[in-house]
Amino acid sequence: MTHHILYVPLDERACNYDFPARLARMTRDTALLEPPAEWMGMKKRPADFDRIWSWIFENAASCSHAVLSVDTLVYGNIINSRTHHRTREECMETLGNFRLLKERFPQLSVHAFNLVARVAAYNSDAEDPDYWACWGLKIWRFACLEDKKSRGEADEAEQAELEALRAEIPAEILEDFLQRRRVDRAVNLECVQLVRDGVFDVLTVPKDDTAEYGYAALDQMALAARARELGVTDRVLVYPGADEAGSVLFARVFNLLHGYRPRIYVRYSSTLGPTIVPRYEDRPLHEGVKAQITSLGGIVLDSPERSDCMLALNSPGKRMIESMEQGNKDLTFSTHLNLHELFRFLQYYHEEYGRPIGLAEVSVSNGCENDCMELGLRLGAYELLDAVGGWNTSENTIGVVLAQLAVASWYDGFREMPDERRLSDEFLAGSLTADWLYQSNVLPRFLLETQGRIDPYRLGGDYGETVEYFSRELQRLLDEKFPDGLRAGKPRLQSLEFQWDGVFYIRLRVSLGAERKGNGANGE
Numbered sequence: 288m289t290h291h292i293l294y295v296p297l298d299e300r301a302c303n304y305d306f307p308a309r310l311a312r313m314t315r316d317t318a319l320l321e322p323p324a325e326w327m328g329m330k331k332r333p334a335d336f337d338r339i340w341s342w343i344f345e346n347a348a349s350c351s352h353a354v355l356s357v358d359t360l361v362y363g364n365i366i367n368s369r370t371h372h373r374t375r376e377e378c379m380e381t382l383g384n385f386r387l388l389k390e391r392f393p394q395l396s397v398h399a400f401n402l403v404a405r406v407a408a409y410n411s412d413a414e415d416p417d418y419w420a421c422w423g424l425k426i427w428r429f430a431c432l433e434d435k436k437s438r439g440e441a442d443e444a445e446q447a448e449l450e451a452l453r454a455e456i457p458a459e460i461l462e463d464f465l466q467r468r469r470v471d472r473a474v475n476l477e478c479v480q481l482v483r484d485g486v487f488d489v490l491t492v493p494k495d496d497t498a499e500y501g502y503a504a505l506d507q508m509a510l511a512a513r514a515r516e517l518g519v520t521d522r523v524l525v526y527p528g529a530d531e532a533g534s535v536l537f538a539r540v541f542n543l544l545h546g547y548r549p550r551i552y553v554r555y556s557s558t559l560g561p562t563i564v565p566r567y568e569d570r571p572l573h574e575g576v577k578a579q580i581t582s583l584g585g586i587v588l589d590s591p592e593r594s595d596c597m598l599a600l601n602s603p604g605k606r607m608i609e610s611m612e613q614g615n616k617d618l619t620f621s622t623h624l625n626l627h628e629l630f631r632f633l634q635y636y637h638e639e640y641g642r643p644i645g646l647a648e649v650s651v652s653n654g655c656e657n658d659c660m661e662l663g664l665r666l667g668a669y670e671l672l673d674a675v676g677g678w679n680t681s682e683n684t685i686g687v688v689l690a691q692l693a694v695a696s697w698y699d700g701f702r703e704m705p706d707e708r709r710l711s712d713e714f715l716a717g718s719l720t721a722d723w724l725y726q727s728n729v730l731p732r733f734l735l736e737t738q739g740r741i742d743p744y745r746l747g748g749d750y751g752e753t754v755e756y757f758s759r760e761l762q763r764l765l766d767e768k769f770p771d772g773l774r775a776g777k778p779r780l781q782s783l784e785f786q787w788d789g790v791f792y793i794r795l796r797v798s799l800g801a802e803r804k805g806n807g808a809n810g811e
Contacts, residue, residue: 288316289316289317289318290316290317290318290351290352290544291317291318291320291349291350291351292311292317292318292319292320292350292351292352292353292354292537292540293320293343293346293347293350293352293353293354293355293395294307294308294319294320294321294353294354294355294533294537295321295322295339295343295353295354295355295356295359295360296321296327296356296359296533297356297358297359297364297365297400297402297529297530297532297533298327298328298334298359298364298365298366299324299327299328299329299334299364299786300530300786300787300792300794301786301792301793301794301795302530302531302678302679302683302687302792303365303530303533304321304324304327305794306533306534306687306690307319307321307354307533307534307536307537307690308321309710309714310534310537310538310541310690310691310694310714311537312707312710313691313694313695313698313701313707313710313711313714314541314694314698314707315698315704315707316544317540317541317544319537320346320349320350322338322339322342326338326339326342327359327364328363328364328367329786329787330366330414330787330788331366331367331370332363333362333363333364333367333371334359334363334364336359336360336361336362336363336381339359339360340360340384343355343388344388344391347388347391347392347395348392350395351394351395351396351544352395352396352397352398352540352543352544353395353396353397353398354398354399354400354533354536354537354540355385355397355398355399355400356399356400356401356532356533357382357399357400357401357474357478358401358402360381360384361373361378361381361382361474362378365402365495365529365530366414366415368402368404368471369404369405369414369415369416369467370415370416370467371467371470372467373470374470375469375470375473378470378473378474379473379474379477382474382477382478382481385397385399385481385486385487386481386484386486388486389485389486396488396540396543397486397487397488398487398488398489398491398536398539398540399478399481399487399489399490399491400490400491400492400493400532400533400536401474401475401478401490401491401492402492402493402494402495402529403471403475403492403493403494403495403503403506403507403510403525404467404468404471404495404502404503405494405495405496405503406426406427406430406501406502406503407419407423407427407496408423408424408427409423409424409427410422410423410424411423413744413789416463416464418460418463422456422457422460425452425455425456426456426460426461426464427501428448428452429449429452429453429456429461430500430501430502431500431501432445432446432448432449432452432500433449433502434500434501434502434504434505435500436449437505468502468506471506472506472509475492475506475509475510476509476510476513478490478492479510479513479514479517479519479523480513480517482514482517482519482522482523483517483518483519487522488522489522489523489524489539490522490523490524491524491532491535491536491582492507492510492523492524492525492526493526493527493528493529493531493532493682494507494525494526494527494528494568494569495528495529496529496567496680499564499569503569504569507525510523510525511525524578524581524582526570526574526575526578526579526582526682527567527568527569527570527575527578527680527681527682528575528579528680528682528683528686529680529683530679530683531579531682531683531684531685531686531687531690532686534686534687534690534691535579535582535583535686535687535689535690536582536583537690538583538584538689538690538693538694539582539583539584541693541694541697542583542584542585542693542697543584545697547584547693547697548584548585548586549583549584549585549586549595549596549692549693549696549697550585550586550588550593550594550595550596551580551585551586551587551588551594551595551596551597551598551689551692552588552589552590552591552594552596552597552598552636553573553576553580553587553588553589553597553598553600554597554598554599554600554629554632555573555600555602555629556599556600556601556602556624556625556626556628556629556650556659557602557603557604557623557624557625557650558623558624559602559603559604559605559623560572560573560600560602560603560604560624561573561576561602563602563603563605563606563607565603565607565649565652565680565681565682566607566608566609566652566680566681567652567680567681568680568681568682572600572602572603572649572681575681575682575685576598576600576685578682579682579685579686579689580598580689582686583689583690583693585689585693591636591639591640592640594640594642595642595643595696596642596643596644596645596673596692596693596695596696597633597636597642597643597644597645598644598645598647598685598688598689598692599629599632599633599644599645599646599647600646600647600648600649600685601624601626601629601646601647601648601649601650601656601659602624602649602650603619603623603624603649603650603651604619604620604621604622604623604624604650605617605619605623606619607649607650607651607652607681608651608652609651609652609653609654610651610652610653610654610655610656610726610727611653611654611731612651613651613656613657613727616656620650620656620658624650626658626659626662627662630662630663630666630668633646633668633671633672634666634668634671637671641700642696642699642700643673643674643692643695643696643699643700644671644672644673644674644692645672645673645674645675645676645688645689645691645692646663646668646672646674646675646676646688647675647676647677647681647684647685647688648660648675648676648677648684648722648723649677649681649684649685651677651727652679652680652681653678653679653726654677654678654722654723654726654727654730655677655722655723655726655727656677656727657723657727657728660677660719660723660727664768669715669719669773669774670773670774672715673691673692673695673696673700673701673711673715674687674688674689674691674692674695674711674714674715674718675688675715675718675719675722676688676718676722677718677722677723677726677727678718678721678722678726684722687718691711691714691715694711695711708775709775709799712773712774712775712799713775713796713797713798713799715774716773716774716778716797716799717795717796717797719773719797720761720765720778720780720795720797721793721795724761724764724765724768725757725761725793725795728764729757729760729761729764730790732760733753733756733757733760733790734790741753743789743790743791744788744789744791745788745789746785746788746789746790747788750785750788753785753790754783754784754785757783757790758780758783761780761783761795762779762780765778765779765780765797772799773799774799775799776799776800777799777800778797778798778799778800779797779798779799779800780795780796780797781795781796781797781798782794782795782796783795
């Protein structure tokens with residue numbers, strides 16, 4: 288019996304549109320139904336959500352579960368949740384579709400996710416309102432200080448800075464920003480009500496690029512208060528993240544359908560790692576790990592014996608840096624973590640228990656730390672892993688690695704399942720290519736070599752040249768790093784495209800050809 292899951296992603300990017308579908312294809316009894324990609328909009332052009340709503344009602348009868356992005360179905364996508372001009376009344380009318388959906392299809396178990404919109408701490412309008420190019424950083428600072436003042440924690444200097452910013456930021460810009468926040472919060476709170484009314488089985492609220500202070504923190508407090516008031520704190524999950532949510536919620540539904548509660552042993556490379564607050568997040572790393580595992584329906588174990596799988600994390604030694612800063616990383620990347628021990632235990636876990644293993648490289652953000660990945664290569668770790676990742680934020684990485692790990696764990700590492708094993712291996716090969724080779728190696732060189740000549744945010748007429756550059760360099764590195772092949776065969780870059788007309792979001796596929804040296808898919 289095949290279980291059909293209705294899925295509306297956060298936007299059309301590969302991490303949201305492709306990853307959950309590829310995970311579903313690794314299974315033997317789940318199928319993901321999602322709207323055509325051309326309906327999903329592109330960056331600041333919103334999805335055709337009226338058309339998508341019609342599609343939902345047409346397909347809901349054949350599905351047992353639905354994983355639905357509120358941001359897409361109310362605003363148009365993740366970017367439009369930050370840039371829209373919809374009124375509160377318009378949004379509430381759209382939210383009424385969820386009630387109608389549940390009335391017409393009571394069998395449908397709805398797992399909704401709705402972001403707490405970010406306040407980006409930089410001056411760029413690439414993914415935010417146009418005025419963010421000039422005022423973004425000051426609006427971010429204003430939001431942080433406003434939050435600190437509301438908590439009674441702002442000192443006199445900070446209160447004076449707040450008032451100076453209030454006077455400096457143009458009133459119409461500040462009002463546009465604040466009005467949108469008010470609408471977004473009203474939508475968030477109404478979603479909690481939809482949980483109370485039995486429309487949503489579970490509401491997941493990822494906090495997009497969040498921090499300890501700011502409007503995201505204020506929104507979380509408001510959500511928590513409403514969930515307590517309505518008695519639904521057990522079914523409203525709030526934690527950092529965004530682009531991993533579709534994969535995590537697919538894994539949750541998969542686990543529910545199979546009555547599976549994966550027991551996940553977690554191990555870090557550094558002593559302080561679990562306590563370090565990652566960049567773009569608001570809580571210690573281990574709290575984020577626990578939130579993701581809880582969200583997908585698993586439990587955290589601190590010993591390996593009774594575990595179903597293992598999540599290994601290369602965590603920061605003392606502080607997290609950007610991937611592009613790793614050429615100047617400090618001594619704590621060797622004194623405050625031990626990669627040799629992490630990989631040695633990974634090998635031991637494989638030999639002793641033979642259960643699936645995932646590696647999340649989160650010592651840096653927006654890419655992988657090269658020393659970690661090179662050591663893993665030399666030690667043959669990628670022949671033992673079932674999932675690997677190291678992209679964007681820590682929770683983005685951890686969520687996708689865990690989702691693939693959960694599926695692999697249910698199928699016992701895809702033993703006697705060659706087709707699904709190959710799909711999983713090619714997903715892993717794609718992650719190594721995109722997260723490590725692309726983000727941490729080829730991309731920095733490209734930005735340096737083309738500085739002032741090619742705009743990395745708007746490729747335009749340089750698109751073809753850029754594809755050719757990255758395709759050539761990525762295949763060269765795949766040949767160099769994996770001369771004897773990887774898992775099932777020789778890795779080949781099958782396709783590459785840039786999304787949002789820039790080099791920071793990509794859709795790529797890596798195939799594993801049949802030819803490779805050694806015997807068997809695992810190089811044994």
